[in-house]
Amino acid sequence: MTCIVCNAQLSDGLSDWHRTCRRCAYEGAALASAINHAETQALINEDAREVALRALRQQNFRKIVALARQHAAPEARSLLDVGSAHGWFLDAACEQFEAHGIEPDEAMARRSAARGRTPRVGFFPQVLEPGERFDVIVFNDVIEHIVDIRAALRDCHDRLPTGGILVLNLPSSSGLFYRLSKLMARLGLRGPFDRLWQVGLPSPHVHYFAPENLAKLVESEGFALRHHGELPVVSADGLWQRLNMVGKVNPLYAALQYVVIRAVVMPLAKLFPSDIMVCIFNKR
Numbered sequence: 275m276t277c278i279v280c281n282a283q284l285s286d287g288l289s290d291w292h293r294t295c296r297r298c299a300y301e302g303a304a305l306a307s308a309i310n311h312a313e314t315q316a317l318i319n320e321d322a323r324e325v326a327l328r329a330l331r332q333q334n335f336r337k338i339v340a341l342a343r344q345h346a347a348p349e350a351r352s353l354l355d356v357g358s359a360h361g362w363f364l365d366a367a368c369e370q371f372e373a374h375g376i377e378p379d380e381a382m383a384r385r386s387a388a389r390g391r392t393p394r395v396g397f398f399p400q401v402l403e404p405g406e407r408f409d410v411i412v413f414n415d416v417i418e419h420i421v422d423i424r425a426a427l428r429d430c431h432d433r434l435p436t437g438g439i440l441v442l443n444l445p446s447s448s449g450l451f452y453r454l455s456k457l458m459a460r461l462g463l464r465g466p467f468d469r470l471w472q473v474g475l476p477s478p479h480v481h482y483f484a485p486e487n488l489a490k491l492v493e494s495e496g497f498a499l500r501h502h503g504e505l506p507v508v509s510a511d512g513l514w515q516r517l518n519m520v521g522k523v524n525p526l527y528a529a530l531q532y533v534v535i536r537a538v539v540m541p542l543a544k545l546f547p548s549d550i551m552v553c554i555f556n557k558r
């Protein structure tokens with residue numbers, strides 16, 4: 275196996291499915307996707323997940339829409355959200371753009387449609403009309419799941435005008451929590467590392483990028499980096515609901531966790547690179 279960024283030979287990583295590039299620090303995984311397979315789908319309680327993640331996601335999505343508007347041409351109108359999930363990004367984007375979503379997971383697409391954001395059901399770019407183009411294409415926590423990422427980038431290039439905007443919001447291998455999970459995996463505690471790669475879930479991650487190797491990959495497919503930033507992984511907004519989401523939680527224990535996260539984890543995390551990066555490119 276060779277590195278998709280720099281073509282160097284990949285080295286064995288921290289698991290039999292994990293590979294790393296010693297030259298550019300790209301990380302890859304040989305993990306299979308099982309979207310629309312009922313068995314793995316049932317592992318996720320979507321209601322609990324939805325409540326727990328909503329506040330943080332919505333806050334981050336408003337920031338991403340503002341960045342897209344800032345970097346797009348003033349006349350840019352049409353936006354495509356690839357993997358639009360619950361439709362929360364579409365909620366934020368439709369205030370600034372004519373926003374369209376596509377979603378491969380049929381159950382998720384039905385949930386989105388029930389709240390008034392009806393996506394086209396299928397994969398990018400097969401579900402699009404031939405020659406259909408957009409001024410802005412957005413991947414929120416999606417690109418790291420796509421095995422042939424270079425083909426996806428070329429499809430984006432075909433579907434954007436010159437100067438069109440590509441937004442990638444994805445996990446960062448420079449992030450504090452990912453680096454801690456690797457340290458723990460080396461000590462034999464594999465749980466957090468497997469969890470961050472989403473091992474055993476319907477759509478595991480197959481890539482982990484740092485800001486530098488991601489920019490190198492995307493720029494080699496005809497884009498120029500316009501902006502690189504970070505988004506918070508934990509937010510005070512919705513944190514209480516997040517701690518109380520699973521079954522019957524002891525309120526004292528939840529309160530203790532809340533205080534530790536607000537007083538220790540959040541200030542500490544601010545000192546290190548975040549686990550979520552957002553990169554804005556435009557088509558050259």
Ligand SMILES: [Zn+2]
Pocket residue numbers: 277278279280281282295296297298299300
């Ligand atoms: Zn490499």
